[in-house]
Amino acid sequence: MSDFQAASEQFLTPEECAEVDIAMMTSRDRFSARVAIYSLRSLKQIAQQYEQPIAQLKPQQIANWVEQDPSLRPENGFDQSFKNFFAKLVISSLNPLTQIASEAGIAIEQLTVPQVVSWFEQMAKQRIEQEQSSS
Template sequence: MTADRPITVEFLNPEEAAKVDAALLSSQEKFLARVTIYALRSLGQISAERGIDIEEITPDLVAEWVQRDRNIHQQVDMDASFVTFFSNLIVSSLKPLRQISAESGKPIADITIEQVLEWFEREAKRRVET
């Protein structure tokens, strides 16, 4: 990211960011929730572009999408290590998304932001209680 170029695309819109901020989560958990919400959106875009279910998306498809995404290019200086890092963030978000999907009985594509936040809050509460 360069100081003279403003960020024009947000990972979360203001309403989504406010929902995350209001969640009963630690700062680290809020970060993970934000990443998961963004990953859900990104995986949905990849799914739509490829005509495949989110569950079929591979790490290679994510990396290819990250390399091509103009919005990301506008926000950061892209190199191979960033592509790997950012792709891994998105792919790692599949784990909680799969768990939310299994618990809700819905495909990942139908998961809502509220369901993501509720899952993170339940997980945080469970960790505190054990």
């Protein structure tokens, strides 16, 4: 197994992958859910490092953490442009995670994988229903 494969497999656990895979979603929605789940885990670590709630993290703090992430080193196949892209993905994941937490009435840190997957599944279902009703 290449270093790249090993690093990419660490993004989600097999259980998290299975949770996403059984959801009734398009490939695009599954990708978004996977990114949100990984981002949630990363954001929890970042918040712990900075000793503050996820909701108070600044984009620069997130970007700095991604820059220092040992799994994203060049020897693992990750260059600076990927790190920048990945930091933007984690930062943008704050939007749906904030919405999910708000709808659940909890802090982002308290979100669970099933809650994240369920929200993305609901959003996908709503989008499909809207597309069907408008055609």
